[in-house]
Each structure stands twice: as structure tokens, then as C-alpha cells.
Amino acid sequence: xxxxxxxxxxxxxxxxxxxxxxxxxxxxxxxxxxxxxxxxxxxxxxxxxxxxxxxxxxxxxxxxxxxxxxxxxxxxxxxxxxxxxxxxxxxxxxxxxxxxxxxxxxxxxxxxxxxxxxxxxxxxxxxxxxxxxxxxxxxxxxxxxxxxxxxxxxxxxxxxxxxxxxxxxxxxxxxxxxxxxxxxxxxxxxxxxxxxxxxxxxxxxxxxxxxxxxxxxxxxxxxxxxxxxxxx
Ligand SMILES: C[S@@+](CC[C@H](N)C(=O)[O-])C[C@H]1O[C@@H](n2cnc3c(N)ncnc32)[C@H](O)[C@@H]1O
Numbered sequence: 001x002x003x004x005x006x007x008x009x010x011x012x013x014x015x016x017x018x019x020x021x022x023x024x025x026x027x028x029x030x031x032x033x034x035x036x037x038x039x040x041x042x043x044x045x046x047x048x049x050x051x052x053x054x055x056x057x058x059x060x061x062x063x064x065x066x067x068x069x070x071x072x073x074x075x076x077x078x079x080x081x082x083x084x085x086x087x088x089x090x091x092x093x094x095x096x097x098x099x100x101x102x103x104x105x106x107x108x109x110x111x112x113x114x115x116x117x118x119x120x121x122x123x124x125x126x127x128x129x130x131x132x133x134x135x136x137x138x139x140x141x142x143x144x145x146x147x148x149x150x151x152x153x154x155x156x157x158x159x160x161x162x163x164x165x166x167x168x169x170x171x172x173x174x175x176x177x178x179x180x181x182x183x184x185x186x187x188x189x190x191x192x193x194x195x196x197x198x199x200x201x202x203x204x205x206x207x208x209x210x211x212x213x214x215x216x217x218x219x220x221x222x223x224x225x226x227x228x229x230x231x232x
Contacts, residue, residue, distance in 0.1 A: 003123075003175035008158030011170045016124040017081050019173035020060070023163040024084035028061050030163065034206045036119050036148045039224035040067060045195035046144045046226055048072055051115045055079065055138055057103040057131065058121030062089030069094040073115070079106045104130035111140045122149040123161060123175045128186035136190035136229055145192060145227040151199065151220045152177050183225055192227035199223045 004013075020027070048071035056064050059078030068076055078095040080086050086098050101107060103118065104125075116135040125131055135145040150161060160172045180197075187194065200222040202213055 001177040003155055003160050003172075003177055006156050006158050006177065007160065007172070009160070009162075009170065009172070011160075011162060011172045013172045013174055015174050019163065019171060020082040021084045022165070022171070023173075024061065024082065024088060027085070027163075028063065028088070031063070031120075032210060033063075034209060035150065035200065035222040036064070036224075037067065039148055039198050039200050039222060040064075040119075040146070042198055043146065043196055043224060043226050045228070046115065046146060053077075053113050054115040054117065055106070055108060055113045056095070057106070057116060057118040057135065058124075059089050059095070059098070060085045060120075062092040062094060064117050064119045065089060065094040066092055068115075068117070077108060077113075079103055079108070104134050106134060106138065108138055110137050113138050114140060114143045116143070116145045117148075118146070119148040120150060120161075122147060122178055122183075123155060124173065125178075126176050128178055128182055129189050132183075132186040132190040132192065132227075135227075136192055139229040141229060141231045143229050144195065145187075145225075145229070147183065147225045147227070149178075149223055151222050152179055153220045154216075157219075180223070187225075187227050191229065193230050194225065195228050196226040197224070 051073045053075040054073050056078045059080050065076050078098045079101045155177045160175045162172045199220045202216045202219050
């Protein structure tokens with residue numbers, strides 16, 4: 001579903017490529033780490049230190065790559081659409097390779113990875129099925145696909161992924177709403193099996209970091225799925 005159905009703010013809408021190109025310079029200072037870090041840390045179905053090689057889909061500035069490296073993942077490749085985001089990821093020196101590509105068609109080798117991650121990017125995809133198929137292609141047998149996303153509840157309440165220009169103007173990045181059933185259907189289509197699902201809720205810990213979010217207390221703000229490519 002197009003986010004436009006739920007938009008209450010009616011800010012200018014830009015494409016992901018153009019929006020992240022503009023946001024890249026201050027993305028790391030403004031992204032809410034509470035969206036993904038607690039969920040990644042809570043996942044029990046992925047043994048991070050045992051991952052030999054990972055591919056970080058829509059790696060952006062490399063926040064997830066840094067986190068994976070801290071968990072003991074040694075080899076990480078990154079893919080993203082936006083060169084300005086990738087420049088920042090390159091500076092972090094945790095990726096083996098970084099390339100500009102669509103995450104639905106990376107060109108990376110089949111069955112080459114124990115782990116695929118896609119963090120805070122699913123809302124920019126009109127259709128989830130191609131990226132789930134690509135993740136399934138990239139994973140070896142038993143490999144995990146970890147998807148962390150901005151919760152559809154927030155999008156459906158009219159709050160999109162957005163950033164502020166230097167002028168203060170708020171800009172929405174083109175977004176789509178995917179219900180959890182769409183993730184389940186895309187994963188099933190790709191032959192992936194669910195290991196784990198978690199949701200993050202705005203709580204007191206979140207408000208200590210971001211007191212302005214008080215009005216959203218108890219709202220679900222993010223989600224994590226861990227899918228597995230089963231053996232044949
Ligand atoms: C919110 S950022 C998330 C970046 C990083 N994963 C993180 O958690 O900080 C979304 C990223 O998705 C990328 N992106 C959006 N659509 C994409 C696509 N079809 N293929 C590749 N990258 C895409 C954008 O360029 C941007 O870097």
C-alpha cells in the first residue's frame with residue numbers, strides 16, 4: 001500500500017535515492033538507534049559470532065555493519081542504492097566490499113552468505129517479494145535473513161520516514177506500508193521459514209533518549225523478523 005493513503009503531514013515526497021543523498025550528511029546524527037539496536041540485540045535465533053560471511057542489504061552509512069563487526073562477524077559485504085550513504089559506510093572500514101546496487105538484484109554470488117540483513121529499508125520497497133527472493137538466493141542452506149523495519153503502525157498513523165533540510169523543512173522519503181502478512185507471504189514465496197519475530201514499543205527507556213516522543217508512549221515502533229533458508 002502506498003503511504004500516501006495515510007499521509008497526514010503532506011510534506012514534499014522525494015525518492016529514496018534523492019532523499020538519502022540529501023540526508024546522508026546528517027543521517028547518523030538523527031536516526032533513532034532505538035529502532036533497531038534493541039531488537040537486533042534481542043534476537044536469539046542468530047548466533048552472530050558463528051556467522052562466517054554476511055551481506056548487509058541497504059547498508060546505508062554502515063551502522064549495521066559496525067554492529068555486526070562488534071558481534072564478531074568478520075566478513076561483511078554491503079549494498080545500497082545511494083552513493084552518498086555508501087561513502088560514509090566505506091569510511092567505517094568494516095565492509096569487505098561495498099557496491100551501488102538495487103537490493104532486489106545485487107549481482108552477488110548465490111549461496112555465498114550465512115547471514116543477510118536488511119535494516120530500516122523495507123518501507124522504501126513497493127513490493128517485498130523481489131528482495132526476499134534475492135536474500136534467499138544469496139543465503140546458503142541454514143542461513144538467516146534478518147529484517148528490521150519501521151513499524152507499519154507508525155506509517156498508518158501518518159508518520160513516514162522523513163528528514164529535515166537545513167532550512168528546517170521536513171521531507172518525506174517515498175514509502176510503502178507492508179503489513180506483517182505481506183512479509184510472511186514474501187518469505188513463503190522465497191522458501192524462507194520464520195525463526196523469530198519481535199516488536200519494539202516506545203517505552204520509558206526510549207523516552208529518556210527522545211523525550212519528544214512522549215505522545216507515542218506504548219506505540220509499536222519497529223519490528224524484527226529472523227527467517228531461515230531451510231535445508232532440502
Ligand atoms: C533508513 S536507511 C537504512 C540504512 C541502514 N540499513 C541503517 O539501518 O542505518 C535506508 C537505506 O535504504 C537504501 N535503499 C532504499 N531502497 C533501496 C533499494 N531498492 N536498493 C538499495 N538500497 C535501497 C537507501 O539508499 C538508504 O541508505
